[in-house]
Amino acid sequence: MSRPPRPTTAPPRSWRAKARPAALAAVLAGALLPGTPRAEDEVVIDIIGGMEAATPIAVVPFQTAGGASPETRIAPIIAADLARSGRFEVLPEADLIATPGRIEDVQFSTWRALGVDYLVVGGLRPGEEQDYRARFELLDAFRGERTDGRSYRVGEGSLRRLAHTLSDRIYKAITGDEGAFSSxxxxxxxxxxxxxxxxxxxxxxxxxxxxxxxxxxxxxxxxxxxxxxxxxxxxxxxxxxxxxxxxxxxxxxxxxxxxxxxxxxxxxxxxxxxxxxxxxxxxxxxxxxxxxxxxxxxxxxxxxxxxxxxxxxxxxxxxxxxxxxxxxxxxxxxxxxxxxxxxxxxxxxxxxxxxxxxxxxxxxxxxxxxxxxxxxxxxxxxxxxxxxxxxxxxxxxxxxxxxxxxxxxxxxxxxxxxxxxxxxxxxxxxxxxxxxxxxxxxxxxxxxxxxxxxxxx
The missing domain is CATH 2.120.10.30 (TolB, C-terminal domain)
Structure with missing residues (x-):
């Protein structure tokens, strides 16, 4: 069967995440807290199409401790996975008002005011044999409780694979359906x-x-x-x-x-x-x-x-x-x-x-x-x-x-x-x-x- 003709160029259209409501602008503008991501680290996720039914979620950069400095950042990979699924509206990293690393550090009322339903937090610290100890928590902002969480031991070369694994866990915990990010x-x-x-x-x-x-x-x-x-x-x-x-x-x-x-x-x-x-x-x-x-x-x-x-x-x-x-x-x-x-x-x-x-x-x-x-x-x-x-x-x-x-x-x-x-x-x-x-x-x-x-x- 012959293939269809193809044009020489067809750049995709882009859609940036929705602007926050005006009432929240002051909250965002005044949230220059320690750990706010640098401009050059901003993650831009291009989406084409509507997201009216998408679940609002924030994926916070994983905190590092003990001198950990991984080359692979876990949170942006998870954010991109979830946004690509069409079932989540991911809060842009530049709009995060805080960067908590665990449930004890989270002020849930603030995240609810942003319209966030779920929050992903976590951290990395050096392991014993040139690896990392990673942990993550999926938090329900409405109920103010942990929905899922687990710790992992992983090498630098497996951090991207771990991020996809966590995306699958998050997808399953919230939607009830299996993810496919690790495939x-x-x-x-x-x-x-x-x-x-x-x-x-x-x-x-x-x-x-x-x-x-x-x-x-x-x-x-x-x-x-x-x-x-x-x-x-x-x-x-x-x-x-x-x-x-x-x-x-x-x-x-x-x-x-x-x-x-x-x-x-x-x-x-x-x-x-x-x-x-x-x-x-x-x-x-x-x-x-x-x-x-x-x-x-x-x-x-x-x-x-x-x-x-x-x-x-x-x-x-x-x-x-x-x-x-x-x-x-x-x-x-x-x-x-x-x-x-x-x-x-x-x-x-x-x-x-x-x-x-x-x-x-x-x-x-x-x-x-x-x-x-x-x-x-x-x-x-x-x-x-x-x-x-x-x-x-x-x-x-x-x-x-x-x-x-x-x-x-x-x-x-x-x-x-x-x-x-x-x-x-x-x-x-x-x-x-x-x-x-x-x-x-x-x-x-x-x-x-x-x-x-x-x-x-």
């Missing part, structure tokens, strides 16, 4: 590089990397480098393997790679198209697109035996398979009706049913972990957006602004969708929240002239 994403990074031995007038060549990173795009680790295109990374259910498409050797092939060892094996290299791998929920099969018999159809590959079986048989292009969580149904993109739309069929083949009818272009299906929602690329007025269809209520909702958004992937908790935005000139990753309407660029994936695309969560 990982995979994506393809494309860059321009001068060829070895090339002359000054020779054009640069493209280089491709398969990257695994934290859910916010930080701590990226390259697991494969290539001079030929890489496409369509897909996580195994056990999260220890990635399937992907490589064009090494001149043609498309599907590989599966072990992340711990780097060992990989070729699972599809038939004549013609080998593309769009998708793992079955039990991790034993891959659904792929093959054209070995002429037309592009959806096939299942048994990873143990190598047995390959077609589940669609049509003259049109059937591609981009996505499994339902029950492992019994496959969703896929097809132009069998004249325009790309999403269809579904059983894994044993049989009747094919059209699923999408909103507009003339819907492609790249992906199912939420519960199977209740279907995310896709939706074209509207010439622009490509990420949209979600509720399969039970048949409700349809556009999440992103476009104009060249692609490759949606649900978070493990189903509350957010990750996708590529920005176009050819500077493609990067964004997340869209299904609750709260927050659309947030992942700043760690925004690099001038770089292309970060094909994300998988």
């Amino acid at each position: 990982r994403i995979a994506y393809i990074a494309v860059s321009q590089q001068k060829a070895d031995g090339g002359g000054s007038g020779d054009p640069p060549e493209q280089r491709y990397r398969l990257v695994v990173a934290d859910a916010d795009g930080h701590r990226g680790r390259t697991v494969l480098r290539a001079s030929a295109p890489l496409l369509s990374p897909a996580w195994s259910p056990s999260r220890d393997r990635l399937a992907y498409v490589s064009f090494e050797g001149g043609g498309s092939q599907v590989f599966v790679q072990e992340l711990a060892t780097g060992e990989r094996r070729r699972v599809a290299s038939f004549k013609g198209i080998n593309s769009a791998p998708a793992w079955s929920p039990d991790g034993e099969r891959l659904a792929v697109t093959l054209s070995r018999d002429g037309a592009a159809n959806i096939y299942l590959i048994d990873l143990d035996s190598g047995e390959t079986r077609a589940i669609t048989n049509h003259w049109a292009i059937d591609t981009e398979a996505a499994w339902a969580p029950d492992g019994e149904t496959i969703y896929f993109t097809s132009d069998r009706g004249g325009k790309p739309q999403i269809y579904r069929t059983g894994v044993d083949g049989g009747e094919v049913e059209r699923v999408t009818y909103e507009g003339a272009y819907n492609a790249h299906p992906t199912l939420s972990p519960s199977g209740e929602r279907l995310a896709m690329v939706h074209r509207r007025e010439g622009a490509y957006h990420i949209a979600v269809q509720d399969l039970e209520r048949d409700a349809f909702r556009v999440l992103s602004d476009g104009p060249a958004d692609e490759s949606p992937s649900f978070a493990p908790n189903g509350d957010w969708v990750l996708y590529s935005a920005g176009g050819d000139g500077n493609a990067y990753l964004e997340t869209a929240s299904l609750i709260g309407d927050a659309v947030t660029p992942l700043e760690a994936t925004q690099r001038p002239g770089a292309q970060v695309r094909e994300p998988a969560w």
Whole structure:
């Protein structure tokens, strides 16, 4: 299925946190207390979309003691995680009226006057073996009590991971739902590089990397480098393997790679198209697109035996398979009706049913972990957006602004969708929240002239 055209530039719109009510201006202006963050440390969180239902929360910089001077600041990472979820309105760090480190130091009436419902405080001190002892508390400002709290022992290199862990705890304690801040994403990074031995007038060549990173795009680790295109990374259910498409050797092939060892094996290299791998929920099969018999159809590959079986048989292009969580149904993109739309069929083949009818272009299906929602690329007025269809209520909702958004992937908790935005000139990753309407660029994936695309969560 051909990709939509992309503009050369598409900078995201920005939204800064709401101004505090005028009645509180004097409180904020007179709160120049010890520990107020410096201007250069201000954390600016860009959010696109409304936050009327967001829960107000303040994340206070963690106090340090005993000479602790960590390079990684925990509080801004937690603040960015919670803001990105769309379910929280995070008080800007510059607006904090105090920096308490524990519940005993908190004047709850002051925070209630600011409209804050919850407060996160904590501290760091040196441990015994070049590590840190970290503690945090989640405080209910309305009730004036601790909701959650815990101590940790952690090294400098694990402070960012700890911050995501705390974000998950906070998210679960307040919303009752599991967070996904500690999960990982995979994506393809494309860059321009001068060829070895090339002359000054020779054009640069493209280089491709398969990257695994934290859910916010930080701590990226390259697991494969290539001079030929890489496409369509897909996580195994056990999260220890990635399937992907490589064009090494001149043609498309599907590989599966072990992340711990780097060992990989070729699972599809038939004549013609080998593309769009998708793992079955039990991790034993891959659904792929093959054209070995002429037309592009959806096939299942048994990873143990190598047995390959077609589940669609049509003259049109059937591609981009996505499994339902029950492992019994496959969703896929097809132009069998004249325009790309999403269809579904059983894994044993049989009747094919059209699923999408909103507009003339819907492609790249992906199912939420519960199977209740279907995310896709939706074209509207010439622009490509990420949209979600509720399969039970048949409700349809556009999440992103476009104009060249692609490759949606649900978070493990189903509350957010990750996708590529920005176009050819500077493609990067964004997340869209299904609750709260927050659309947030992942700043760690925004690099001038770089292309970060094909994300998988």
